[in-house]
Amino acid sequence: RKEVEQDPGPFNVPEGATVAFNCTYSNSASQSFFWYRQDCRKEPKLLMSVYSSGNEDGRFTAQLNRASQYISLLIRDSKLSDSATYLCVAPTYNTDKLIFGTGTRLQVFP
């Protein structure tokens, strides 16, 4: 089993829709998690850190479920500019090494 698994998609949604991505991780000791966004032929950029209590940033909400070992990203009121690949990231235990999922591709259409 991969350490971090994501549905590769693509998720094709109309503008204004709500879309959610899940990501499962295998290392139960992982403490902090991140969602990165990557546009085509660009570098990954930090979207959100994921806290135990969940966190929200505008239209984006991240949740962590430790019991089931998954994290989620919810995007409300999708914009065309949200079209990108969303990478789920978990550090390995007791190191700074990040393990990336393969990414979930989102395409928002008019």
Place this chain on the structure above:
Amino acid sequence: GAGVSQSPRYKVAKRGQDVALRCDPISGHVSLFWYQQALGQGPEFLTYFQNEAQLDKSGLPSDRFFAERPEGSVSTLKIQRTQQEDSAVYLCASSLAPRGQPQHFGDGTRLSIL
């Protein structure tokens, strides 16, 4: 402000040549990471430095790959006797200590081996 800077942005080399990729991290960032990203995949960890110390090189695919950060700032990833399977985007990232801080990525070097 200045982000992570990588050079060259693109590199084309013939199989068997040596290449050197440079990373200039964000000023003051103690930790520096190298990742390899193949098309359609997420970045894969290669190696990690804390200041000048290389703390983890478990992701380097072979002994043809070598990384250094002699003064704890700029880092170079060297690939000797390149092979076609080395073609990928090489990403550098830096972060503040301590552990758990998010990493900030450079634009990457797109390496093509002919």
